Amino acid sequence: MTVIELDRSPPGVVRRDVVLVVGSRLAGTTSLTNALRDRIREHTFVESGELNPGHAPTAVVVTASASAMLTESDCALIDSAARNTDLVIGVVSKIDTHRTWREVLTADRTLLAQHAPRYLRVPWVGAAAAPDLGEPHVDELVGLIRQRLSDPGVDRRNLLRAWESRLQSTLGRYRADGSDRRARVRALHQTRDDILDSGRRTRSERDIALRSQLKQARIQLAHAARNRATTMRSELADHGAQLTRREIGTFESHARTRVREAVDEVEEAISDRLVDLATGLHLPPPSPAASPPTPDFPAPPLTSRRQETQLMTILGGGFGLGVALVVTRLFAGIASGMTVAGLVVGGLVGLVLTVWVVGTRGLLRDRAVLDRWIGDVVNVLRSALQERVATRVLVAETALCSELFHRDALDSAEASKRVAEIDAELRAHAVQAARAAKVADARLSPLLEALEAVRSELNGTDGRRADELNRYTPEMGFLNRSCE
Ligand SMILES: Nc1nc2c(ncn2[C@@H]2O[C@H](COP(=O)(O)OP(=O)(O)OP(=O)(O)O)[C@@H](O)[C@H]2O)c(=O)[nH]1
Ligand SMILES: [Mg+2]
Structure with a gap:
């Protein structure tokens, strides 16, 4: 049951009675190893390639070249x-x-001690294992190694150091477990906020886009409707100004046909614009509207002109009579025998002129009446087109807003579902964290106590003897796992 047994190495650590010589590239490790093998035959010296990863040496000799100071990777x-x-x-x-x-030696000593307090007591010496001239200079090192290896406390301290590493890595694993969970919880909170934010943002962006597009469409279509009415006015006015007497009667039906065509053109433009608008916003196009009614307007008042005709006939007759008298006098003045002929010709000329004056005056009056009528027709057409634009855009706005609302509802439901899933996972994490905290309390405190005791003995400070650790008998099977 007891796993911390300080008379044995931690699980997975095999103690080898060898001295490991390590160093960075070209530091002189191999030369130093060879020199030590020559000088200290009672001990075995190996380089890192000659030692299995799970094996622990009795001592470690660190080779650092005098050409440069230690680096972080050397410390690692x-x-x-x-x-x-x-x-x-x-x-x-x-x-x-x-x-x-x-100087390099002093700097290396300081750097290593700063890297970890355990290296404060590391002894440093200089050596020249393969000098360019003369014999190897390793006496001081040889003496130091012999002295340290002969210390009876070496094995015990090595054992404690192995246990310290094991306890530290186990504690580190527990802390990493906790930090993984905390990172996951942070990420979940972030995702949750993102979902809610993006839902709100998307909804308001879509709403703003729809409203501004509808506004634009309303303005453009109203403008197009007004333009169509204006062009219709000039087209009909031009046509009306050139009407002959025979064409007057057919002008009304012609005007009604053109007005119907203009209404259909504007209706098509409205439909196209609304379809484009909906497609641009990835919404279904509004359903087609019923055909618009033809604007209603009365017939031109061409018939109610009895009094005016009578007046014109009288005036025209007077004018004709005047002309007839002038012509008759003219003939009488030329020759006295031509008085009768003058009467006949004067009468005929006066009659023809009377008919022409009355007819022309009637045509001009009809054209003027039609011109006024065209103005009325175009006014009716303009209001009808504007009303049509306003109605269709309003209907489209209602349909598109309702579709948007429907989509927003679907998106919100989807977002709520995801948020609920995240909340469930967060709750599960909270439960697990509470459980883990309980387990950690139960397991970490003996581990921390054990570590403290091991360090006290290693540092030679007063405190609980690490031997007492054998008293702790929690279920420390997890210590085995940390050696992998
Ligand atoms: N001047 C001088 N040169 C040395 C000394 N020790 C080693 N060298 C030279 O340094 C170079 C590297 O020596 P090695 O002993 O192979 O060093 P190493 O750290 O094992 O090298 P790698 O295994 O290749 O990383 C060789 O050219 C050696 O001759 C020394 O004490 N003095
Ligand atoms: Mg080498």
Whole structure:
């Protein structure tokens, strides 16, 4: 049941009685290993490639070239090599060629100690395992390694260091578990806010777009309707000004046909514009409207002119009589025998002129009546077209707004469904977090106590002896998993 057994290595850690020599590229690791193998035959020296990943050496010798200071990656390399080993010795190599090696050594010592407090007590020496000239200079290092390895407390400290690493990684795993959940909860809250925000934004954007498009359509169509009425006015007026007496009677039906055609043209323009508008907003086009009624207007008042005709006949007759008298006198003045002929010719001329004056005056009057009538017709047409535009746009607005409302309702339902799913997951996370906190309370506190005890003994401070850890017998099976 007890998993923290300090007389044994943590699960998965195999202690090897070897000294591991590590260093960054071209630091002189291989040369140093060879020199140490020559000088210290009672111990085995290996490089990292010669040691299985799960194996823990008795000591770690760190080779750092005197040409440059340690880097972060060098520190990470040392962490990995000394994960389960307390005894670490630092060596600044190639001191034969780099005069500033002492400064580099001091800097390396400081850098490593800043990287982790456990390296504060790492001893550092200079060495030249393969100098360009002369014999290897490794005496001080050899003496240091022998001295440290002969310390009877080395094994115990290595064991404690391995346990410290194991406890730290287990605690780290628990914290990572919690941070994963917190990150997930944060992401869920963010997604929830995004869904609600985007729903609101989309709804108001769609609403604004529809209203502004309808406004534009209303203005453009009303303008087109007014223009159509104006062109109709000039077309009919031109035609009416050139009417002959025979054409007067057919002009009304011609005008009614043209008005009907204008109404149909505007109706088609309205339908096309509304279809374009709906398609542009990805909405179904409004259903086709019933054919618009033909504007109603009375016939032109061409017949009620009895008194005027009578007056014109009298005036025309007077004018004709005057002309007849002048012609008769003219003939009488030319020759006395032509008085009778003068009477006949004067009478005929006066009659013809009377008929022409009366007829022409009637035609001009009819044209004037028609011109006024055209003005009335066009006014009626203009109001009918404007009313039609207003009605159709209003009907379309009602239909499109209702479709938009329907879509908004569907989108809101979909968003609510997603938000409900997220809320459910958030509730589940809250429950899990509470449960995990309980478990963590139960498991973390013995782990933290164990870690504290291990560190106290490693640091040589007063405190609970790590041996006492054997008293803790929680279900610490999870410690095994952290070694993977
Ligand atoms: N001057 C001098 N050169 C050295 C010393 N130690 C090693 N060198 C030179 O440094 C170079 C690298 O030496 P290695 O021992 O192979 O270094 P290493 O760290 O094992 O190199 P890699 O395994 O290739 O990363 C070689 O050219 C050595 O001759 C030393 O103490 N003094
Ligand atoms: Mg090498």
